[in-house]
Amino acid sequence: MSMQGCTQGRMRNRMNADMEKRFTPLMRLYHNEIPGLLQELYETPPLCRLADVGMHCGCDYSSFPMFRFQPMAEQAERYTRDLHSMGTALIVQHFTGDLKQSAAGLLHDIATPVFAHVVDFLKGDHVCQEATEEATEEMIGASSGIMEALRKYGIRVEEVSDYHRYPIADNPSPGLSADRLEYTLGNFYCRGRKSLEEIRLLYESLSCIQNEKGEPELAFASERAAEEFALGALENSRMYTADEDRYCMQYLADLLKKSLEWGVLQPEDLYGTEKRVIGLLQRDERSQRLWEEYRKLSRVCTTDQRPEGCYSVRVPSKLRWIDPLFRKNGGAVRISETSSRVKAEIEKLRSTDFDVWIYVPEGAEAAARFLQNM
Template structure:
């Protein structure tokens, strides 16, 4: 039987839904109605260490290349707020909610591209390493925590709270949140009515290990969510996505090596400011960076590419940038009334198994400018 995802190539995925204008305030209202909004969050959101995330995109640098058709920019600050609202909605626990808000505080520009830079494509957790250090080192944040009778130890590792985070293929607030806006922005596949329908069907259940986990009450709604989630996950495992993130990672590495940007810049500048810095290098080469060096070619390619080639073998490295990578597979097999969806739904079982076994061509290549 043909793999379910074989029919969904890059153009099909990004063109199948008509452009839609999304209202993110309406989306946040679904996650947590205004009548239940946790006002204590606002002081944390206003901290400079959090506001930095307003310039970091959720979608890993893909807002900056025409290979994608992203419908809007959704920041890591937006994502962090969304996770916090979900955690609060289901737990009304202040420590867990703030841990959810702070979980991406150490994310550099272009998000998981930095994991690609460090060779961590399969787990994509390398960017989390400085989280506790940043939380413990910020005086204003420490003051707010003390006022709320909380310690850094209670909020520096959201992994200890299973509603906030858990392992794939389980459902958590983090996983739930990032796939809603990813689908809205990447391919326009979520409608607000679908988000509302899925979200309002969720309750806290006990999983196989006796831990709390978000799950669904109705099989048909769990199927709808699973299909959407895996479809968006499919975009993230195609060669186009692998190539875009790895190419941008190599650009960051070269820019740091040539003194155009520093590691500190990746943690202090916005993505827009980093792109402006790279633009200036291409327009007016400096510091030994000339038109014949690799950095300008890679950067121009990233900023202008609209398609890639899918091949069985690598192409001429002098003329092409090629990838052959395995990456983290983002899929979900949620609980529904105490059972994994794949156990009670033939449709979901096939969707999940085909997702896990799908394989793009060995190589993805793009011709260098």
């Protein structure tokens, strides 16, 4: 072997070792091995960037108690988009055995900007939160590493650029897909809501069946498992729709908007890493004050009337729930059709009142000065 070959081999071994330290206990549950294509894609710059794009849309940079999470792995302090993407890919691989579908699952978030759905808020897309799904195919084509790996395995860009085409990877809400399954289990884990053993039992009760549309979908083996999962997913949803979450995301959206107006950030910076964007924010006195203030936020209040003299927000949020199938009498049934508790909790979520003004009682003076009239 040439000296160059030896060096490349050592580099790959080192990358594999670093990648191994980022593997979460959940990944080891999802599938018993990581196919070579997924490993090679995971090591490309677009996927590496996602290691510094969080799953909680920047809320975990604040000091709200609900956004304190446990580490995901030895070198994964935060639950980030690369971990979610690999988890999604492994779930797809486990249930389909199809590398094209798995690769599409791995690549589905590569166009996610910093702070993720905060940029949806920035674009006014509070409810659907789909504005950040743009440019996936373009980013795949622009990556020499991704393109090289795809060519090596005989896969075309159009076969992996839209994971919506594969029902196990993604399907219309509120069905259960690999994407929704992974972020639900991931939040169970990082929030400490379920033990690894409880998550394992839920995961191992899943199989792939045909749903009412004749399409493949994941389904639980029992009503009990489906109910446990659905109720847990609804509890996660209460975090996504909480006053604290909406305040954080709108604050960050307004901070990014102002920073773009001030020239502190350029649009392309939003597709870098959160560490770099935070560093840029700290170079300007105004954005630095706003960021440092954001980091200290720990309590919100609500009122029916817009409060005077302070920064306040009144925004809706996407309602997320999952209504999984479970096997029954040779067929499959949605859990909401048999569980009155799940049905009631779904209706409770759907009736969430977003028509309130959210503000912090103290500690948002910079926001009052720079963001109040946005």
